[in-house]
Amino acid sequence: MSKLKPEVTEKDHAQGKQNAPITIVEYGDYQCPYCGDAYPIVKEIEETFGDQINFVFRNFPLQEAHPFAFPAAIAAEAAALQGKFWEMHDALYENQYRLDEDLFDELAETIGLDIEKFQADSTKVEVKQKVEDDFQSGVRSGVNGTPSFYVNGNKFDGAATDLYQMLKESTE
């Protein structure tokens, strides 16, 4: 079974309690329709299982298949520098149906970012490097498509709905 490499660190974007018993890592692509489908289900998982879940998102943009996937990942990482990674992450999935190059500034404004800083951060080498490091970690962890989920460090072979079902059964 494929293992998450490297493990979750403080560099990751996490939502939930750090010492939660279940850590879920998603490798996702903002333009991937399957990731878009998984987004509300992941939200439901977080709501249903609350404090038991720590949810981590890592970037896995398939640039050749999805032209806006990489710039979208950059937008989320740039928003993170203003403490608003999750706001941008959510806004990108909620507006996936109209993803294009003009959307990023619009969403940045909607979630209340300093636009000038956001635009400057979007061109930073470190921001690009973060996305590429995530991608490389995904490859080493055996990501074979998006979304790919890891539960407590082990690859979960299934979609978000299967994950929900598995969690429901294991916590009953």
Added chain:
Amino acid sequence: MLEKGTKAPDFELNATPDQKIKLTDFLGKNVILAFYPADWSPVCSDQMALYNEMLKYFSKHDAQIFGISVDSVWCHLAFEKDRNLHFPLLADFEPKGAVSKAYGVYDEGVGESKRALFVIDKEGEIAWSYLSPTAVNPGADGILDALEALDKK
């Protein structure tokens, strides 16, 4: 299927209607062969899309990747164009599946290649091979592990 330490059988297959790829022309370079059942089928498409994103990682290890299936060159061309693929797909078309058979990864029942990966070293010897369940996309971590091991030799 052929295992580590075996000499990789040579072949010459069409990548396009007028371009042939001969394995022994790539001596001195690492070669990755990704046999897969068919163009267009969902799992293969994900797998080829992933390798497409991996090309710069492969080239860091001085490796060239080829996809191989029994589809014809015209089918491969349309598939490459549709998926924006930047590496050659070889047609194991006539005689059908001959190369897949030579590598021991032909599924006689369905008449397609199995989903199998080979990493061939610069001397033309198989350094790593892996047979994946047909329905499972094997990802790329095994390939990278094998290439890293070769770099250390």
